[in-house]
Every structure is written in structure tokens, then in C-alpha cells.
Amino acid sequence: MGIFCQINLFKPPDGAFYSGQAVSGMIKYGLDEPMEIEKITVSLKGVGHLRLTERTNKKNRRHTYGSSEVYVDTDEVMQEGKIKIPPGSYELLFNFRLPQNVPPSIEYNKHIPRYAVNCQIKYYVRIKFARPGWFTFAKHFRKEITVASTIKPRLSMEPVIYGERSTLIQLFTSKPSTVIMKANVLNSVIPNGGKITIESEVQNDTNINIKTVEIKMMETYTFKAIGHPDVKVYEDIPSCECKTASIKAGATQNMPVDIVVPSDRVSLDNSKFVSRDYIVRITSVLPIPHRNVVLDIPVQIGDKVQRQEVFDLPPTYWEAMGEVDKEDDESDDEAAGDAKEGDKKEEKP
Structure with a gap:
């Protein structure tokens, strides 16, 4: 009834x-x-x-x-x-x-x-x-x-070069030992199921071999709760990774990279407390005790792209390197009011 x-x-x-x-x-x-x-x-x-x-x-x-x-x-x-x-x-x-x-x-x-x-x-x-x-x-x-999702591009839709340089501490040599990584991403705003195309280069100006270069796509969540620092979560995306052969001392390796984006991966914008972003991480794996050299390339993913007139482009590789040129919905509303107060609760197990 x-x-x-x-x-x-x-x-x-x-x-x-x-x-x-x-x-x-x-x-x-x-x-x-x-x-x-x-x-x-x-x-x-x-x-x-x-x-x-x-x-x-x-x-x-x-x-x-x-x-x-x-x-x-x-x-x-x-x-x-x-x-x-x-x-x-x-x-x-x-x-x-x-x-x-x-x-x-x-x-x-x-x-x-x-x-x-x-x-x-x-x-x-x-x-x-x-x-x-x-x-x-x-x-x-x-x-x-x-x-x-609809996305408003925060990144360039034109080619952009990213770079990373690491100087290694090596004994018994006066020559600078550096690993230089460059990556040219052709478009940083990718449609669902589209392809990320990167032209990368790793220059091994050291007297040791780089064991391998790992390339993978990662999903990153950022959570922003009131009264607490941001919490970031990084997760690998299956079937979006590859490795190269070793790079000998003094050698340079050029690697074209194509990553097909899974259709269920989209960026999340327009929220104050959560965002979902994507990066392509290129890692030069060095032997112990040296630290790996990591280059992260941000990308945005989404089908409905709202174009905007002006982009604040990231610095070029040369600039980065410093080289000049209610059990119903009333309960939803009440919870929203409570959270906006920003109170922190302490509980015992």
C-alpha cells in the first residue's frame, strides 16, 4: 500500500x-x-x-x-x-x-x-x-x-620538450658524469582510447652502463581534506609499460614511444578535494649505489575537450636545464555542512 x-x-x-x-x-x-x-x-x-x-x-x-x-x-x-x-x-x-x-x-x-x-x-x-x-x-x-568527464586543457596541445639531468658522483675521475634525459611529447591532451606519442633520448655521459630504461603510464590521485596536507596516490596502469636494452657508457639512445590509452582512463578535474591525473614516467635504471634518474611527463585524458585560448606552457628543456634559450539526500546536505566546518575527529580503535 x-x-x-x-x-x-x-x-x-x-x-x-x-x-x-x-x-x-x-x-x-x-x-x-x-x-x-x-x-x-x-x-x-x-x-x-x-x-x-x-x-x-x-x-x-x-x-x-x-x-x-x-x-x-x-x-x-x-x-x-x-x-x-x-x-x-x-x-x-x-x-x-x-x-x-x-x-x-x-x-x-x-x-x-x-x-x-x-x-x-x-x-x-x-x-x-x-x-x-x-x-x-x-x-x-x-x-x-x-x-x-569534460576537460579544459591545462597542458599544451602542441609539442613540448621535457628534460632531466642528473650528475653522478664517481671516484677517480675529474670528468663530469651526467645522465641527460629529453622527451618530446607531441600532444599532452589525449582523447579516450587515443595514443600518447613521445620521442625520447637518453644520453649516458658516464663511465658506467645504464641497466635499462623503463617507460610506464601511471594514474595519480590527489586527495585534499580540510586540515590535512594533500595525499597523493600513484598506481601503475596495466599493459602500459615497456623496457629498453642497456645503454653503454658514453652512448646515446633514441626511443620512440607510443602508448595506447585504455578507454576507461580519464582525467578528473573541477573538484576541490580530489583530482585524477596521468603521467608517463621514464626511468633510467642505474646500478647500485647510484640513484635512478626519473622524468615525469604529465598528460590529460578525456573525450570532451573544451578548448581555451591561452596556455601557460611548461618551461622548455633548455629553460629547465638553465641553459638560456537524508537516509535520503538530506544526509548528503548535512554531511556537506559538517565537512565544511573542517573539524578533525580523533578516534580510538
């Missing part, structure tokens, strides 16, 4: 919605008996939460930090004023629009060294039936929608 409800979305062909896009559909609901309704409200909601729990060695205590955001909170009142609705089936059409520059949906729950991370960004359509009376509760129905 009561209200039965079904929320149907008019989905885009790929099933995902993007920033600035319309979210529309039809709600079908039915009553099996007469019911007094005070207000019917259809809403589009978008909220995000971050919970970061840090374990400390001191008495095994845990500190919890949080952050939250509201990305969209739009209500449309479909009926207002107390009326008695007879039994039957009813339909309501709704039409909302997502704001520009909202982050995509995400669900991240992992334990990493020292931390437990719970991060969620979700969007949903909700219908709320408010009923009169002190001891009656509003009835909610919701349907989550998937919001996909």
Missing part, C-alpha cells in the same frame, strides 16, 4: 551526461489508495564527499578528516498545496541542466599506506512527496545518473 514510482531518464547514446547537458525524463508513479499530498518536488542533485582516515603509530590512534562539495541542487515544484490524489497512475516530465565544469561521478574506496580513503561524487534525480501532518514522513525516490 502507498506510492509506487519509476524514474525514467532520456539518456544520451553512450549513457553518460556531460557538463552543461540537459537531464530530462519521465516519472511514472501510482497510488493504490487515496492519499493527501502537500507538495511534489522533483530535483537534480550533485554532491561529493571525501573521508580520509589516518592511522598513527602513537597508541594506534586514528584521525579522520573530511571535505565536501555541492555541485548542483535544483528543485522544481510540480504541485503545491494540500490535495487528495485519487488512486491511479500518473506521469510527470522533468527537464534540468547540469552546470558547466562539474566533476564526473566517482566511487573510490581503498586502503593505502597510513590511510583509508572514501571518496564519492554522485548525481541523481529525486522526487519527493511531502505529506501533511506532524507524524508523517516525506516519501523519496531517486535514480542516480552517470556524469562523465
Whole structure:
């Protein structure tokens, strides 16, 4: 007995919605008996939460930090004023629009060294039936929608050269011993399933052999909880790595690199508490006791690219080298308010 409800979305062909896009559909609901309704409200909601729990060695205590955001909170009142609705089936059409520059949906729950991370960004359509009376509760129905990434390029879409130089300490020689790495990335903004093309060079101006050069693509998450330093997580992406042969002392090796980006990897922007970025890491592996030489090349990945007029380009290789030239959604809102206070909680196990 009561209200039965079904929320149907008019989905885009790929099933995902993007920033600035319309979210529309039809709600079908039915009553099996007469019911007094005070207000019917259809809403589009978008909220995000971050919970970061840090374990400390001191008495095994845990500190919890949080952050939250509201990305969209739009209500449309479909009926207002107390009326008695007879039994039957009813339909309501709704039409909302997502704001520009909202982050995509995400669900991240992992334990990493020292931390437990719970991060969620979700969007949903909700219908709320408010009923009169002190001891009656509003009835909610919701349907989550998937919001996909749009990216605004922060990196150059033209070729850029990155570089790294490391001077080794070697005994019994007065000649400088350096490993010089250069990488020319043709486009730093890559579509889903696209290809990262890099022309790299490693110059071994030492009297030791470089064991190998490792090239791999990595995913990096940055979590920003209120009252706590940023937490970065680096993860290798399977099937996006390769190695080269050794480089003899005094030799130079040129390596063209093509990495096909998995279609499920996209950058995450437009959130204050989480970002998801990608790098190509090139590592010259040196024998012990020397430290490896590492060059990280940032890339952005996404299908819907919003072009912008001006880029702040990274320094060229020569500049870098210094060489001149509610159990319902009320609970979401309350959690958002609590997190914005920035309180730090301390718990005992």
C-alpha cells in the first residue's frame, strides 16, 4: 500500500551526461489508495564527499578528516498545496541542466599506506512527496545518473620538450658524469582510447652502463581534506609499460614511444578535494649505489575537450636545464555542512 514510482531518464547514446547537458525524463508513479499530498518536488542533485582516515603509530590512534562539495541542487515544484490524489497512475516530465565544469561521478574506496580513503561524487534525480501532518514522513525516490568527464586543457596541445639531468658522483675521475634525459611529447591532451606519442633520448655521459630504461603510464590521485596536507596516490596502469636494452657508457639512445590509452582512463578535474591525473614516467635504471634518474611527463585524458585560448606552457628543456634559450539526500546536505566546518575527529580503535 502507498506510492509506487519509476524514474525514467532520456539518456544520451553512450549513457553518460556531460557538463552543461540537459537531464530530462519521465516519472511514472501510482497510488493504490487515496492519499493527501502537500507538495511534489522533483530535483537534480550533485554532491561529493571525501573521508580520509589516518592511522598513527602513537597508541594506534586514528584521525579522520573530511571535505565536501555541492555541485548542483535544483528543485522544481510540480504541485503545491494540500490535495487528495485519487488512486491511479500518473506521469510527470522533468527537464534540468547540469552546470558547466562539474566533476564526473566517482566511487573510490581503498586502503593505502597510513590511510583509508572514501571518496564519492554522485548525481541523481529525486522526487519527493511531502505529506501533511506532524507524524508523517516525506516519501523519496531517486535514480542516480552517470556524469562523465569534460576537460579544459591545462597542458599544451602542441609539442613540448621535457628534460632531466642528473650528475653522478664517481671516484677517480675529474670528468663530469651526467645522465641527460629529453622527451618530446607531441600532444599532452589525449582523447579516450587515443595514443600518447613521445620521442625520447637518453644520453649516458658516464663511465658506467645504464641497466635499462623503463617507460610506464601511471594514474595519480590527489586527495585534499580540510586540515590535512594533500595525499597523493600513484598506481601503475596495466599493459602500459615497456623496457629498453642497456645503454653503454658514453652512448646515446633514441626511443620512440607510443602508448595506447585504455578507454576507461580519464582525467578528473573541477573538484576541490580530489583530482585524477596521468603521467608517463621514464626511468633510467642505474646500478647500485647510484640513484635512478626519473622524468615525469604529465598528460590529460578525456573525450570532451573544451578548448581555451591561452596556455601557460611548461618551461622548455633548455629553460629547465638553465641553459638560456537524508537516509535520503538530506544526509548528503548535512554531511556537506559538517565537512565544511573542517573539524578533525580523533578516534580510538
